[in-house]
Amino acid sequence: MTRQRSLLITGAVxxxxxxxxxxxxxxxxxxxxxxxxxxxxDPASVDPETAAIVRGTRLTRTFVAILAAAAxxxxxxxxxxxxxxxxxxPGLLGVSAGAAFGIVAxxxxxxxxxxLTTIWFxxxxxxxxxxxxxxLGSRGRGGASPVKLALAGVALTYxxxxxxxxxxxxxxxxxxxxxxxxxGSLTGHSNETVLTVLPFLALGAILAxxxxxxxxxxxxxxxxxxxxxxxxxxxxxxAAIAVTVLTGAAVAVTGxIVFVGLVVPHLVRMVxxxxxxxxLPGAALVAPCLVxxxxxxxxxxxxxxxxxxxxxxxxxxxxxxxxxxRRRRVAEL
Amino acid sequence: MAPKxxxxxSAPGGLRLSRRRTAFRLVRPAVxxxxxxxxLVVWLALALTAFLSFCLAVGIGAGDIAVxxxxxxxxxxxxxxxxxxxxxxxxxxPRAVVAVLTGAAFGMAGxxxxxxxxxxxxxPDMLGxxxxxxxxxxxAIVLGFTGLGSQAxxxxxxxxxxxxxYVLAWNRGTTGYRIVLVGIGLSWICVSVTYYLLSRxxxxxxxxxxxxxxxxLNERGWDHARPPALALAVLVPVVLLLTRxxxxxxxxxxxxxxxxxxxxxxxVALxxxxxxxxxxxxxxAGPVLFVALAAPRLAQRLARAPxxxxxxxxxxxxxxxxxxxxxxxxxxTETVLPVGVVTGALGAPxxxxxxxxSRT
Numbered sequence: 191m192t193r194q195r196s197l198l199i200t201g202a203v204x205x206x207x208x209x210x211x212x213x214x215x216x217x218x219x220x221x222x223x224x225x226x227x228x229x230x231x232d233p234a235s236v237d238p239e240t241a242a243i244v245r246g247t248r249l250t251r252t253f254v255a256i257l258a259a260a261a262x263x264x265x266x267x268x269x270x271x272x273x274x275x276x277x278x279x280p281g282l283l284g285v286s287a288g289a290a291f292g293i294v295a296x297x298x299x300x301x302x303x304x305x306l307t308t309i310w311f312x313x314x315x316x317x318x319x320x321x322x323x324x325x326l327g328s329r330g331r332g333g334a335s336p337v338k339l340a341l342a343g344v345a346l347t348y349x350x351x352x353x354x355x356x357x358x359x360x361x362x363x364x365x366x367x368x369x370x371x372x373x374g375s376l377t378g379h380s381n382e383t384v385l386t387v388l389p390f391l392a393l394g395a396i397l398a399x400x401x402x403x404x405x406x407x408x409x410x411x412x413x414x415x416x417x418x419x420x421x422x423x424x425x426x427x428x429a430a431i432a433v434t435v436l437t438g439a440a441v442a443v444t445g446x447i448v449f450v451g452l453v454v455p456h457l458v459r460m461v462x463x464x465x466x467x468x469x470l471p472g473a474a475l476v477a478p479c480l481v482x483x484x485x486x487x488x489x490x491x492x493x494x495x496x497x498x499x500x501x502x503x504x505x506x507x508x509x510x511x512x513x514x515x516r517r518r519r520v521a522e523l
Numbered sequence: 524m525a526p527k528x529x530x531x532x533s534a535p536g537g538l539r540l541s542r543r544r545t546a547f548r549l550v551r552p553a554v555x556x557x558x559x560x561x562x563l564v565v566w567l568a569l570a571l572t573a574f575l576s577f578c579l580a581v582g583i584g585a586g587d588i589a590v591x592x593x594x595x596x597x598x599x600x601x602x603x604x605x606x607x608x609x610x611x612x613x614x615x616x617p618r619a620v621v622a623v624l625t626g627a628a629f630g631m632a633g634x635x636x637x638x639x640x641x642x643x644x645x646x647p648d649m650l651g652x653x654x655x656x657x658x659x660x661x662x663a664i665v666l667g668f669t670g671l672g673s674q675a676x677x678x679x680x681x682x683x684x685x686x687x688x689y690v691l692a693w694n695r696g697t698t699g700y701r702i703v704l705v706g707i708g709l710s711w712i713c714v715s716v717t718y719y720l721l722s723r724x725x726x727x728x729x730x731x732x733x734x735x736x737x738x739x740l741n742e743r744g745w746d747h748a749r750p751p752a753l754a755l756a757v758l759v760p761v762v763l764l765l766t767r768x769x770x771x772x773x774x775x776x777x778x779x780x781x782x783x784x785x786x787x788x789x790x791v792a793l794x795x796x797x798x799x800x801x802x803x804x805x806x807x808a809g810p811v812l813f814v815a816l817a818a819p820r821l822a823q824r825l826a827r828a829p830x831x832x833x834x835x836x837x838x839x840x841x842x843x844x845x846x847x848x849x850x851x852x853x854x855x856t857e858t859v860l861p862v863g864v865v866t867g868a869l870g871a872p873x874x875x876x877x878x879x880x881s882r883t
Contacts, residue, residue: 277704341644344707345816348648352812352867448711497719504715511708515701516694 263477266451288319630840655684738863
């Protein structure tokens with residue numbers, strides 16, 4: 191098992207590096223890999239335009255993709271462990287929509303600008319949505335069953351989307367930014383964006399990795415976890431904060447990308463098993479691979495136009511989701 | 524003993540008349556049942572509300588001139604001043620009729636879906652039916668179909684989505700549970716394809732499609748009213764015939780089988796009826812969110828029924844859409860918000876109220 195796990199981690203790192211190179215090379219203007227390497231190591235040796243494309247737009251874009259994807263993959267894995275629900279995903283359970291609503295509301299109602307300001311509203315919206323969905327989905331007999339949580343999440347997503355577009359429609363300037371942001375996904379960011387969200391993502395990741403042993407205990411059931419010496423409240427709170435921070439920061443940059451957080455933990459779990467100490471790093475490494483593949487596909491398929499990474503991710507992820515639901519074992523969880 | 528012919532109301536041990544329900548048994552045809560007074564009263568009240576809001580829409584709908592309340596009914600029948608008649612018949616009536624028809628269809632579809640899946644939060648717009656229609660209609664707009672062509676494609680899209688959900692959820696039989704989750708997955712696929720089509724469309728096509736996608740009643744004429752009217756005329760009797768299966772499914776698969784209902788057959792029939800209703804409504808007015816979710820909840824709560832009452836849900840849906848459309852036209856005059864945004868804002872409290880109170 192340990193060998194498989196180590197193989198997964200090293201394999202993911204290797205694949206990720208390859209994908210990074212590919213992501214720098216592929217686009218509306220294809221650049222040979224040799225030139226990419228030279229542009230990275232010695233920018234003076236290639237023509238300035240190539241250097242600008244590789245080091246400027248594409249490198250930033252690739253960084254944004256890696257950071258956002260790692261955050262969403264981690265958030266999904268933590269959510270699935272926390273809710274003991276195989277269908278938990280920041281997008282599916284409305285947390286991303288909450289963050290999006292927070293951002294648009296701050297832009298239209300409070301005229302907030304700048305990533306550093308709006309990111310706090312993204313956190314607020316994400317936290318609110320998470321609390322509401324969990325509170326609504328866990329009421330009644332049977333607790334937070336997968337189907338109740340999913341429905342509460344979808345319902346809240348539609349509600350928030352409707353409110354978000356309503357707010358955006360009342361303010362043409364905000365609508366413009368909102369449309370750009372909600373579809374803009376990975377493009378149009380500067381290195382400052384990356385530097386702004388990096389501390390938040392690091393904090394979220396540290397919190398998430400820290401909860402791994404506790405999540406392992408929680409997986410055995412609340413009673414057993416208590417017997418093993420875990421305090422349920424603080425553990426859940428820490429995990430929830432990690433999910434909120436990771437999702438909020440990712441959504442503030444890229445807009446909502448669904449299904450990454452759902453699919454990746456399942457893929458990783460097939461190799462690592464249910465141990466969160468391996469699952470969480472695995473998810474944080476495999477998710478960027480998936481998103482980069484989706485992003486590269488989106489650039490290649492409709493050349494010279496591009497398809498948003500969120501669309502490709504949904505198209506790749508949804509069939510997986512349906513296959514997951516069809517499996518009897520999951521359906522009876 | 525009851526007489527051999529004629530319809531008499533009788534019951535073993537005499538007719539029981541109580542405030543809550545009245546049991547009756549007819550000898551020919553051999554039908555027995557109970558009439559719940561409360562359900563009947565709620566049904567009538569909701570029908571009246573729907574009719575009143577319809578009159579209101581005709582009276583103070585599009586345009587600046589209000590038609591006095593006394594003149595609305597005569598004008599509907601075709602008597603009155605020419606100017607009033609023009610205002611009513613050409614400008615307001617088509618829109619109000621489309622609003623009533625789509626609202627009724629959405630309400631009914633929602634009631635059916637909530638019964639099939641035994642889940643009060645399931646509705647065609649959560650399960651991908653509406654999104655299937657949306658994808659097809661946007662594809663139609665991008666391909667250059669107009670009018671009836673796009674409506675037919677919308678219908679095809681919704682029915683395909685309904686069938687796909689059923690087929691994909693089939694794994695040695697289906698359960699309401701799997702239908703819900705597969706539907707959610709399918710709806711995301713449809714949304715993605717729709718946005719992809721939008722990004723490939725010409726500017727004017729994208730604008731048209733976007734205006735339609737939020738649920739819009741602007742510029743609706745008689746052409747838009749005919750398909751949903753026909754659909755309701757055909758599907759409402761079918762749905763009423765299927766009521767027995769619907770009731771049984773509400774009790775759970777095992778009990779329904781015990782009652783002699785062919786569970787899978789009843790479920791697919793109800794699913795297709797619901798999908799068709801939602802499809803026609805979506806093709807006419809776009810996906811008006813939350814109506815299919817909120818209307819059945821409202822009707823069921825008011826009637827205190829164990830399952831969403833089908834026709835009462837239709838009235839509630841009609842009222843919701845007509846009133847929302849009036850609000851979007853009259854109260855928010857500065858920005859023309861599409862009706863879908865208003866139904867979202869009105870339906871959301873209903874949803875939260877329900878979620879907060881539900882015990883199952």
